[in-house]
Amino acid sequence: MTAAAEKTNLLGMPKSKLEAFFESLGEKRFRATQILQWIHQRGIDDFDQMSNVSKALREKLKVVAEIRGPEVVYDETSKDGTRKWVMRMDNGNSVETVLIPDGERGTLCVSSQIGCSLDCTFCSTGKRGFNRNLTAAEIIGQVWVARKAFMPFDNGSDRPITNVVMMGMGEPLLNFDNVVDAMNLMMEDLAYGISKRRVTLSTSGVVPALDRLGEVTDVSIAISLHAPNDELRNQLVPLNKKYPISELLAATRRYLSGLPDKRKATIEYTVIEGVNDQPEHARQLVGLLRGLPCKINLIPFNPFPESDFKRPSMNATRRFQTVLNEAGYVTTIRTTRGDDIDAACGQLVGRVEDRTRRSQRYIQVQQVNP
Ligand code: SAH
Ligand code: SF4
Secondary structure, three states: OOHHHHOEEOOOOOHHHHHHHHHHOOOOOOHHHHHHHHHHHOOOOOHHHOOOOOHHHHHHHHHHEEOOOOEEEEEEEOOOOOEEEEEEEEOOEEEEEEEEEEOOEEEEEOOOEEEOOOOOOOOHHHHOOEEEEOOHHHHHHHHHHHHHOOOOOOOOOOOOOOEEEEOOOOOHHHHHHHHHHHHHHHHOOOOOOOOHHHEEEEEOOOHHHHHHHHHHOOOEEEEEOOOOOHHHHHHHOHHHHOOOHHHHHHHHHHHHHOOOOOOOEEEEEEEOOOOOOOHHHHHHHHHHHOOOOEEEEEEEOOOOOOOOOOOOOHHHHHHHHHHHHHOOOOEEEOOOOOHHHOOOOOOOOOEOOOOOOHHHHHHHHHHHOO
């Protein structure tokens, strides 16, 4: 093993872990406060630039620690202002991160895994198979890179990232501890200081992990529902066979009722032509969600080569929305952003050295049925 490999990467450590790290070095806990600010608020990765840290401690840190973010291999801005980064994580693997500016808001869409082990039929990430979980440093590293791109931001006036959604590649609840550490850094005042209402974890429904989440944090949640009954959801989201809709919505209720404030869940519904886009589906959805504090986000399906599904017409999506609106639900249709640079929902694939045989299977199927 090389010396560099033994160094502790401080980038992914939330305050409590940094404090423990400094104590283990025989240093005072308040060093954690200084280091957090240098790393996350000033974007500094060089100990020598940390002017309020003594020279002796800086020398010590250089030996045992490092601040190492992901390597940016692609950075492109779309015609509509959406910016996409491809970040290399290790040999052959990379993930994608997208910043969507919208007026005063800037929403960063962050990845949690290299690929995804779940295999939702409408999702291109799933089709590429799975390699591994991202570390906390690799998750918060995406926010760090994106924020550094807008330096200088130390006077507080330039805050390009106001919201974070864990809606990039991967299922965040299957990488629980690292995602929680990274989200804690997003919300930490000494780091990014984003309100818990503006940090959203999106899940396809890992029910036991959703219950655990409620015990350790109070971020906002988005539930990837996509279908109003189990029969259809089993086809779109295979995880539904393990945790059916009734259990998922019960866990969602438990999570919301455990929050200290009144908040709604976001229900995500990818609308696919001829599959789940009929007014009858919308009526079923209304019945299903009765009594659940939620808003509904309709996402017109974004096509990709390995899928036969089609994007619905805007009329069909609006017709669906009208049924929900008339039943009193706040419903938005997510506009497609950044599709000229493949940054839209469901188009994020990165480069996944697949450990499952799934990607191979889909590519073969495609070659047989082009
Ligand atoms: N694994 C988590 C988070 C990542 S996916 C989850 O499933 O919630 C985030 C969202 O991307 C999903 O809700 C889904 O609606 C959306 N998505 C995936 N593939 C899509 C596609 N081809 N078109 C439109 N939206 C898609
Ligand atoms: Fe994984 Fe989410 Fe894609 Fe399903 S929709 S395959 S859970 S990333």
